[in-house]
Amino acid sequence: METLERIRTRLEAAVAGAELEVVANGAVAAQGSLRVDAAHAVAVARFLRDDAQLQLDYCSNVTGVDWLDRVVRTTVRTRRVIDGLERELEQTTEHTVPGYLEAVYHLYSVALRHGPLVLRQRTADRADGARVASLTPVWRSAEFQEREVYDLFGVVFEGHPDLRRILMWDEFRDHPMRKDYVEPDDYEYEPTPHDEVLAKARRHYAGAGGDRA
Amino acid sequence: MRAQAGDLEMRGAFAAEPHGGGGRSAGSDAGWGAGAGHEWVRPAEPVGRLEGEWLEVAMGPHHPSTHGVFRMNVALEGERIRKLKPVFGYLHRNHEKIAEGTTYLGSMPYTDRLDYFCSLTNNWAYALAVETLAGLGVPERAEYLRVITGELTRLLNHACLVGFLLHDMGTMGTPLMYAFREREKILDLFEALTGARMMCNYLRFGGCRVDVPAGWLAGAQRVVDEFPRFLDEFENLLTTNEIVLARSQGVGVLSGALAVNAGITGPMLRASGVNYDLRKVDRYGIYDRFNFRVPLGEHGDVYDRYMVRILEMRESVKILAQALKDLPPGPILDPKSKLRGFRPRAGEAYGRIEAPKGELGFYLISDGSVRPYRYRVRPPSLINLTVLEELCLGHTVADAVIVLGSVDIVLGEVDR
Numbered sequence: 165m166e167t168l169e170r171i172r173t174r175l176e177a178a179v180a181g182a183e184l185e186v187v188a189n190g191a192v193a194a195q196g197s198l199r200v201d202a203a204h205a206v207a208v209a210r211f212l213r214d215d216a217q218l219q220l221d222y223c224s225n226v227t228g229v230d231w232l233d234r235v236v237r238t239t240v241r242t243r244r245v246i247d248g249l250e251r252e253l254e255q256t257t258e259h260t261v262p263g264y265l266e267a268v269y270h271l272y273s274v275a276l277r278h279g280p281l282v283l284r285q286r287t288a289d290r291a292d293g294a295r296v297a298s299l300t301p302v303w304r305s306a307e308f309q310e311r312e313v314y315d316l317f318g319v320v321f322e323g324h325p326d327l328r329r330i331l332m333w334d335e336f337r338d339h340p341m342r343k344d345y346v347e348p349d350d351y352e353y354e355p356t357p358h359d360e361v362l363a364k365a366r367r368h369y370a371g372a373g374g375d376r377a
Numbered sequence: 378m379r380a381q382a383g384d385l386e387m388r389g390a391f392a393a394e395p396h397g398g399g400g401r402s403a404g405s406d407a408g409w410g411a412g413a414g415h416e417w418v419r420p421a422e423p424v425g426r427l428e429g430e431w432l433e434v435a436m437g438p439h440h441p442s443t444h445g446v447f448r449m450n451v452a453l454e455g456e457r458i459r460k461l462k463p464v465f466g467y468l469h470r471n472h473e474k475i476a477e478g479t480t481y482l483g484s485m486p487y488t489d490r491l492d493y494f495c496s497l498t499n500n501w502a503y504a505l506a507v508e509t510l511a512g513l514g515v516p517e518r519a520e521y522l523r524v525i526t527g528e529l530t531r532l533l534n535h536a537c538l539v540g541f542l543l544h545d546m547g548t549m550g551t552p553l554m555y556a557f558r559e560r561e562k563i564l565d566l567f568e569a570l571t572g573a574r575m576m577c578n579y580l581r582f583g584g585c586r587v588d589v590p591a592g593w594l595a596g597a598q599r600v601v602d603e604f605p606r607f608l609d610e611f612e613n614l615l616t617t618n619e620i621v622l623a624r625s626q627g628v629g630v631l632s633g634a635l636a637v638n639a640g641i642t643g644p645m646l647r648a649s650g651v652n653y654d655l656r657k658v659d660r661y662g663i664y665d666r667f668n669f670r671v672p673l674g675e676h677g678d679v680y681d682r683y684m685v686r687i688l689e690m691r692e693s694v695k696i697l698a699q700a701l702k703d704l705p706p707g708p709i710l711d712p713k714s715k716l717r718g719f720r721p722r723a724g725e726a727y728g729r730i731e732a733p734k735g736e737l738g739f740y741l742i743s744d745g746s747v748r749p750y751r752y753r754v755r756p757p758s759l760i761n762l763t764v765l766e767e768l769c770l771g772h773t774v775a776d777a778v779i780v781l782g783s784v785d786i787v788l789g790e791v792d793r
Contacts, residue, residue, distance in 0.1 A: 191724025191743065192512030221637050222653075225727065225738050225755040270727050270740070270755075274637050274653045280727060305640020307763055316471075331466040331792060340471055 165278040166217065168196050174215075179207045187284065197268070197282030205285050205297040206323070212271060212281065213302055220281055223303035225270040226310055228317035230290070230343045233263040263290045265319050269299060269306070287319060290342075298324035316341035431459055434774075438467050442545055442778040445788030449765070449777065456773045461766040465759070468792035476752040481507055481582070481719050484752065489576040491754060492790040494534050497526040497567070498732040500580035505661060506728030506739035507582045511721035513714050518707040519584035520663045524700045525597065526570070526579065527730075528693040532604060533560045534733035535644075535686040535693075536611075538785045542683060543615065545782035546624050552615065559607050562600050569593055583714030594701060601697045608690055616687070625679035629768040629780035632677060639763045643735025644689060645784060648674035648681040655731035666703075667696045682783040720747055734758055734785050754793055758786040 166174075168186045175184055182204035187197045200208045212220045240255045265287045272279030285296040298321035300306045310321045311330040318339035321327055329336065338345060437448035446467035452460035472491065476484040488503045489496035501523055508515065515523075540556030564574040569590055571577040579586050615621050631641070636649040646653055654671045656664040672688035674681030723745040729738035735757025742751035761784050769777040 189724045189726075191510050191722055191726050193509045193724070193726040195726060223640060224642075224729070224736060225740055225753070227740055227751075227753040227755075229742060229751050268740070270738070274651060277653075277658050282727070303640065304635070304638045305760055305763060307639075308759055316473075329466075331469040331471075333466065341474055 165273075165281065168198055168281075171212075171218070171281070172198060175208055175211060178211050178215075179204050182208055184208070195280060195282055197284050199284045199286060202285055202287075202295065202297045202322075205283075205299065206302060209269075209283070209299045209302040212283070218281075219273045219275045220271040220279065222272045222274045222279075223269055223299070223305045224272050224280070225268075226299075226306045226313065227268050228313035228319055228341065229266040229268060230317060230341065231263050231266065232290075232343050234261050235259070236261055264288070265290055265294050265317055267296050267310070267313055267319055267321075269303075271303075294318055295320045295322055297322055298327075300324050315339070318342065430454075436774070436777070438464075443781065444541065444786055445791075447786070447788055447791065449781070451769075451774070451777065453774065458769050458772055458774065458777055461769050461777065463762055463765055465792055468788045470793070472793040473752050473754065477749055480747050481721070481749060482716050484749075485580070486576065486578040488754075489578055490789055491756070491793060492732070492734060492737075492758065492787045493575055494537065494787055495530045495733050496575060496577045497530045497579055498730065498737065500577065501527055501662075502728065502730045502732060502737040503739050504580040504582055505730055506726055506741050507721070509728040510724065510726035510741050510743060511582070511719075513583040514711050515584055515662075516708045516711060517663075517705050518588075519709045519711075521700050521704045522585050522589070522709065523580065523662055524664070524667075525697060525704070526567070526577075528697045528700070529563050529566065529597070529600075531693045531733045532690055532697075533563045534785075535690050536560060536607075538733075538782075539611065539615070539683060539686055542679075542779060542782040543621070545779045546621065552611065555607070555611060559604065562603075566593070566597055566600060569596070581710060581714065581716060582719065583711030585709045588709050594704065597697075598701050601694055601701065604694050605691065608687065608694075612687060616684070621683075622680065624776075624779060625683060625783075627676070628679045628772060628776050629783060630676060630678045631764060631768060635764060635767070636677070640760045641735070641764065642757050642761065643731070643733070643785075644685045645682055645735065645761055647671065648685045649677035650675055655729060655736060659729070661728075661730055667699050669693075669696050679779055679783040718747060720745060725751075729755065732757060734787070734790070735761055754790075756790045756793060758784075758788075758790040759792075762786065762791070 172184045172186055175182060183201040185199040187199050189196050212218055235258055237256055237258050240257070242253050242255060243250055244253055267285045269283040271281045271283060287294040287296055296319060298306070298310055300310055300321070301323060307326070308330060310324055311327060313319050314321060314327055315329040315332055316339055328334070332340065431452045431454050434451050434453055435448055436451055437443035438446040443449070448464040450462045450464060451458050472487060476487060485500060485503060488499040491499050507513070536556040536559050537553070540553035543552040544550055567577055568574045570593060571579040571586070631645070631649045633649040633651045636646050637651055641649070642653070650673050652671055652673055655661065657671060669692045672685050672692065674685050721743040723743055725740070725742040727738060727740045729736050736755065737757055738755035740751070740753040740755065741749050744750040765781065765784065768780045772780070
C-alpha cells in the first residue's frame with residue numbers, strides 16, 4: 165500500500181476542502197493513521213473505497229476512543245541578561261487541551277489484500293459537539309459497530325440509518341465506556357418498561373369495569 | 378390467525394347460550410365484566426388479526442434455536458418474514474471496560490470467555506495484538522504449539538457448529554452428539570495441556586504458558602489421524618441427505634459483494650465465494666510454512682456454509698499433521714517478554730487472526746502504563762449478524778432458525 169503521506173496528497177486533490185492529518189503512532193507496530201474532518205469524511209471514505217489503487221472495500225473494525233481533558237506543560241528556555249550576565253531561564257506554562265472523542269476505522273482491501281489504513285474522526289468536544297459523520301452508507305459493516313460506539317461512548321453518527329442503543333437497554337442514560345463514567349449506586353433505579361405495562365393493564369381493566377390492576 | 382379470530386367468535390356464541398358455556402361459574406364471569414347479557418366482552422385491543430396484516434413475534438431471548446440469549450423481533454405475514462430486527466445485550470458485561478481496568482496479562486483469562494468454544498484462538502488474537510504493540514517475538518516451538526491448539530479449536534468449533542445447525546433443522550441431537558463425541562477427545566487434549574477443558578488461558582505474550590506433557594503429542598496425533606473417519610461418517614449421513622438438501626439449498630443466499638461490504642468474515646464469507654482467509658492474507662504466525670487450501674463456496678447459501686466448514690476441517694487436519702510432524706524442540710517463551718509489570722511503549726496496534734468464526738481482532742492503545750488505555754475486541758459473531766435481516770426476508774420462521782444457525786454465533790462474543 166502507498167504511504168499515508170501519498171494517500172493524503174491524492175485525497176486532497178480528489179476531495180476539495182478536506183482537512184487531513186497524518187497521525188503518528190509511537191508503538192513498535194507504527195501503524196499510522198489518517199485523521200479526517202467530519203464534513204468530508206463520507207467523500208473521503210468513498211474515495212478510499214472506490215480508488216483503483218487502494219480499493220479499501222472492507223471496513224474491519226470501528227471503535228471509539230475517549231480522550232479526557234489534559235494539561236500540557238511546555239517549558240520554554242530563554243536567554244536573558246540579568247545583572248550584566250547572560251543567563252538561561254526556564255519558563256513553564258500550563259494549558260489545558262480540551263478532551264474529545266474519536267471514531268477509529270480500520271480499513272482493508274479484500275480485492276488487493278492490503279491494509280490496514282486507519283481512519284479517524286474527531287469530535288469537537290465531549291458534550292453536545294460529540295458528533296461525527298456516519299460511514300455506514302459507505303461500509304455496511306459499520307452499522308452495528310457505530311451503534312455500539314454511540315451506545316457506549318455517546319458519539320452521534322450523523323447519517324446513520326438506525327442509530328439506537330445496541331448493548332445497553334434503551335432507557336439507559338449514560339455512556340459506560342467513557343473514562344469519567346460513574347456506575348449508578350443501584351441498577352434498579354433505572355426506569356424499566358414495567359411501569360408502562362402496569363399502566364396499560366390498569367387501562368385495560370378499567371374498560372372492563374373491574375379494578376384488578 | 379383466521380382460525381383464532383373464528384375461535385373467539387365461537388366462544389362468544391357459546392357464551393350467549395342461556396345455559397352458559399362449558400361449566401363457567403358465575404364468580405368467574407364478574408372478572409370479564411358483565412355486559413348486557415353477554416359473559417364475554419371483547420377487549421379494547423383486537424386479539425386476532427385479519428389476514429394480510431403483520432404479526433410481530435419475538436423469537437428469543439430464551440429459545441434453544443437462538444444459540445444463547447439473543448432475540449430476533451420478526452414481523453410475519455402468514456409465515457413469511459417481512460422484517461427482522463436482532464436485539465443484543467442480554468449477555469453484555471462490558472468486557473472492554475473491565476480489561477481497561479486491569480493489566481495486560483490480567484485480561485488473558487477473560488478473553489477465554491468471549492467465544493467460550495474457542496478460548497485458544499481468542500488467546501491467540503489477544504497475544505498477537507499485544508506482541509504487535511510491544512514488538513515481541515515468539516519462539517518457533519511456541520508458534521507450532523499455537524498452530525496445533527488453534528487448529529484443534531477450529532476442528533471442534535466447526536464440528537459442533539455443523540451439529541448445532543443440523544439440530545436446528547430438526548435432527549434432535551444425533552449429529553450434535555456425534556460432534557460432541559469428537560469434541561470430548563479434543564477437550565481431553567486441552568485439559569492435559571492447559572489444565573482446563575474450555576477456559577484454557579494458555580498463551581502468553583511472546584509464547585505459551587507450559588510445554589506439552591509426556592505422551593501428549595502421540596495422543597494429539599491419534600485424534601488427528603482418526604478425525605477424517607469421523608468426517609467421512611458425518612458426510613455419509615449429511616452431505617447428500619435429502620432433507621438437508623431441501624432445507625439448506627437456496628436458503629439465506631448472501632452475495633459476495635454484500636458480504637465484503639458488510640464486513641462478513643470467516644467461513645460465511647468464503648461460502649459466498651470470496652477468497653479471503655487471514656491465514657493466507659496476513660500469514661501471521663507460521664502459516665506460510667503449511668500446505669493447505671482455502672475452500673470456497675459458490676452460491677453463498679446455508680448448504681455452502683455447511684460444506685465450507687466440512688472442507689475447512691479437512692484442511693485443518695492437513696495443517697495439524699504437518700505441524701505435529703515438524704514441531705521443533707526449544708524454548709516456548711521469548712526471554713524478553715515480561716509477564717509482571719509489562720508496560721508497552723505509548724502507541725496503538727491492531728492485531729487480527731482467522732478465528733473459527735471469522736476475523737477476531739484486538740485494538741489496543743497504550744499510554745505507557747501497565748493498563749491498556751483502550752482495549753477493543755472486534756467480534757466476528759456480532760458483525761456477521763449485520764446481514765441477518767437480508768438473509769431471512771421472504772423466508773419462513775423455520776428458515777430463519779437455520780440461517781441463524783449457519784452464521785455461527787456465540788453470545789459471549791456478540792454481547793461481550
